[in-house]
Amino acid sequence: MKRSLLAASLGAAFAAGPALAADNPGTGILKAQCISCHAIAKPDNMTLDRLWTRKGPDLYYAGSKFNKAWLVKWMQEPVRIRPAGEFYAKHVKAGDKEDVVDESTLTAHVKLSKADAEAVADALMALTGPDGLVAKGAFKGDKVSMAMGAMFFSKLRGCAACHSAKPGTGGASGPELYTAGERLQPDYIYSYIKDPQKVDPHIWMPTLNLAEPDLQRLTGYILQLSASEGK
Amino acid sequence: MNMKTSLRIPAFLPAAALLAAGFMACASAAAGTPYTERALRNYDTYCVQCHGVKRNGRGVNTRDMAVQPRDHSDAKGMGDIPDEEIAHAIKDGGLAVNKSVLMPAWGNVMSDEEIKELVAYLRFVCNCGSTK
Numbered sequence: 001m002k003r004s005l006l007a008a009s010l011g012a013a014f015a016a017g018p019a020l021a022a023d024n025p026g027t028g029i030l031k032a033q034c035i036s037c038h039a040i041a042k043p044d045n046m047t048l049d050r051l052w053t054r055k056g057p058d059l060y061y062a063g064s065k066f067n068k069a070w071l072v073k074w075m076q077e078p079v080r081i082r083p084a085g086e087f088y089a090k091h092v093k094a095g096d097k098e099d100v101v102d103e104s105t106l107t108a109h110v111k112l113s114k115a116d117a118e119a120v121a122d123a124l125m126a127l128t129g130p131d132g133l134v135a136k137g138a139f140k141g142d143k144v145s146m147a148m149g150a151m152f153f154s155k156l157r158g159c160a161a162c163h164s165a166k167p168g169t170g171g172a173s174g175p176e177l178y179t180a181g182e183r184l185q186p187d188y189i190y191s192y193i194k195d196p197q198k199v200d201p202h203i204w205m206p207t208l209n210l211a212e213p214d215l216q217r218l219t220g221y222i223l224q225l226s227a228s229e230g231k
Numbered sequence: 232m233n234m235k236t237s238l239r240i241p242a243f244l245p246a247a248a249l250l251a252a253g254f255m256a257c258a259s260a261a262a263g264t265p266y267t268e269r270a271l272r273n274y275d276t277y278c279v280q281c282h283g284v285k286r287n288g289r290g291v292n293t294r295d296m297a298v299q300p301r302d303h304s305d306a307k308g309m310g311d312i313p314d315e316e317i318a319h320a321i322k323d324g325g326l327a328v329n330k331s332v333l334m335p336a337w338g339n340v341m342s343d344e345e346i347k348e349l350v351a352y353l354r355f356v357c358n359c360g361s362t363k
């Protein structure tokens with residue numbers, strides 16, 4: 001009786017987190033080298049204080065966020081994604097004109113071998129996060145005019161204040177977006193723009209109450225940017 | 232920049248948070264708290280990216296911005312804006328008060344209570360009351 005209960009609850013635990021099964025070597029690497037900075041299971045305390053103490057972005061929903069090919073590539077050759085680091089407030093200082101990134105506070109990211117990167121990418125892709133985090137099939141895949149997209153991104157919806165759509169221009173507190181199409185799944189981009197707080201409760205990108213056509217247009221624009229700029 | 236301003240606008244954020252926490256403990260014991268620790272934390276998280284470490288409208292995002300953020304340390308400019316407009320701008324964004332879309336809406340991130348506390352904090356930063 002006792003034993004079967006234990007087996008059942010063990011089974012449930014495994015079913016909830018298949019990626020944490022011991023037979024995946026990538027999981028071992030994550031636990032040994034990555035969890036000091038990245039959460040690979042949803043933390044209980046999703047507070048603003050936690051945002052200030054965590055050392056890297058959360059990875060517990062990586063499988064709903066990233067394209068696997070990009071993960072494999074980036075983990076071997078990591079380059080900066082967030083111009084002002086994570087999180088920006090810890091890496092900016094007053095400059096002569098405006099605040100600048102304090103480069104001395106930013107360190108290089110750990111690098112993995114090809115085999116390790118592939119194993120870790122498998123483990124990360126199995127971490128899909130809470131159900132319903134990303135609206136599957138939400139992005140309709142329509143082509144958008146780049147001129148229209150740029151106008152909405154910069155002038156009409158103000159995204160350029162925090163993001164760069166081209167290397168060297170735009171805001172610095174959010175991730176560069178000219179590589180987002182290569183990095184991220186289209187439905188994740190859509191879902192994030194629609195409600196950033198649903199993904200990361202206290203994140204410093206506000207929910208901008210965008211209508212459906214805006215969400216489609218901006219997602220399409222960001223995806224197409226990657227094809228043209230993100231090389 | 233005069234003495235008062237540099238006291239009001241600490242140069243480094245982590246230090247600022249600590250300092251302010253210390254100040255607050257004294258302030259609330261002595262003269263009544265001018266702003267809450269939560270307001271300071273929210274400002275440092277959400278507003279500094281555009282309004283700047285020194286609260287002077289020169290955040291890390293401003294280099295390429297077509298409309299520059301308001302200088303929150305400017306007593307004259309901030310004094311001209313009534314409390315209700317400040318709260319409205321924070322909650323519903325620049326467009327709601329006929330200003331630039333580059334000032335985003337924070338109503339989905341902070342409660343009305345938190346926004347009210349931020350207004351009080353902004354009055355502390357500008358060292359100004361509303362003249363309207």
